[in-house]
Amino acid sequence: MNWNSFLWFAVPAVILWLAAGATVYSAKWKKLADILMTAGIALFAAFIVLLWISSGRPPLRTMGETRLWYSFFLATVGFVTYKRWGYGWLLSYSAVVATMFVMVNLLKPEIHSRNLMPALQSIWFVPHVTVYILSYALLGAATIASLVQVCRMGKGPGERNIFDLMDNLVYAGFGLLMLGMLMGAVWAKQAWGHYWTWDPKETWAFVTSAAYLVYIHMRLRKGNKVFAAWILPVAFVLLMITWIGVNYLPAAQGSVHVY
Numbered sequence: 528m529n530w531n532s533f534l535w536f537a538v539p540a541v542i543l544w545l546a547a548g549a550t551v552y553s554a555k556w557k558k559l560a561d562i563l564m565t566a567g568i569a570l571f572a573a574f575i576v577l578l579w580i581s582s583g584r585p586p587l588r589t590m591g592e593t594r595l596w597y598s599f600f601l602a603t604v605g606f607v608t609y610k611r612w613g614y615g616w617l618l619s620y621s622a623v624v625a626t627m628f629v630m631v632n633l634l635k636p637e638i639h640s641r642n643l644m645p646a647l648q649s650i651w652f653v654p655h656v657t658v659y660i661l662s663y664a665l666l667g668a669a670t671i672a673s674l675v676q677v678c679r680m681g682k683g684p685g686e687r688n689i690f691d692l693m694d695n696l697v698y699a700g701f702g703l704l705m706l707g708m709l710m711g712a713v714w715a716k717q718a719w720g721h722y723w724t725w726d727p728k729e730t731w732a733f734v735t736s737a738a739y740l741v742y743i744h745m746r747l748r749k750g751n752k753v754f755a756a757w758i759l760p761v762a763f764v765l766l767m768i769t770w771i772g773v774n775y776l777p778a779a780q781g782s783v784h785v786y
Contacts, residue, residue, distance in 0.1 A: 528574075528581035530591075530636060536574035537633060541626045543567030544602055548619035551609070564606045564618065571599050587656040590771065594632050596657065598625040600664035604696075608668060612692050620671045651714035659707040665700030666739070666759075666766060669693050673759035680753060693759065694746055701739045708732060727776060731769040738762035 547564035550556035575595060578586050586592040605621020608614070669692075676689045712722040723729060742758040745751070 528577040530578070532577075533574065533636075534633065536570055537629050540567040540571040540574075541629055543570065544622035544626060547606075548622035551615040551618050560615075560618070561610075564602070564622070568599070568602055568606065571602070575599060585653045585656075587653065590774070591632050591636060593656065593660055593770070594628045596660045597663060597667075598628040598632075600661050601625045601628070601667055604661075604664045604668050608692070608696065612688070614672075614689075614692065616675060617668060617671060617692075620675075621668060624667065624671070649714055649718065651710050651717075655707055655710045655714055658703050658710065662700045662703035662707060663766060663770060665696050665703065666763060669696035669700060670759045670763040672696065673756045676756045677753070680756070690746070690752070690756075693756075697739060697742060697759070701736070701743065704736055704739070708736065727773050728769065731765070731773050735762065735765040735769045738765050 543563045544567040547560040547567065550563065551560040575586065586595060601621050602625040605618045605625070609618035672689055672693045676693065679689065715724075716722045738758065739762050742755060742762060745755040745758065
């Protein structure tokens, strides 16, 4: 199993996800939507597992590999939150965004080496990266909910329920973000001798976490709802800079976090 086989797993999974997103709004086809979404997630998970086994290492090193996990987690989070809160639009949006990341991997495959540099040969590698990507998926779903909330502001009783959904996703995502950061600090101490060095990646991670803290404090203090709802899209842009954008900054070319 290698990346040449990705197409044969990705395309059927995407078709299943999008079909689930389309049928979830029909009372007649809701159960079919559950089956389609579950099948797509299982198929995508099968590729990750087989790639992991054949590569002899966790597929978490390159941007393409992290996009792979992000697509999987986002689809899963969208489905789980739909089953918990019943918002069909969240499942649909999650399926579409997960599909977009899959398409990026299909159109722009990256070089995937079997080898891991010494710094990545650590027990912290898998939990650190997977916790981060799962938190990104939860916060991505919260961002989708916030955009829907902005569009619906003041238009009905469902407003409070969407805020509750946003809050729960942010609390879980932020908790995992902090857990990932703490594991990264311990790993950095073992690998380079320092817990924190204000490396460009670390600096942007701090800025991102601060943005989500602003949202949490705004919600706990019952602050302006419109302002609170707009914090999440801004925070998610910062999150994307931390994850992807910072790698292209001139200051980050000597970063220990750019592989």
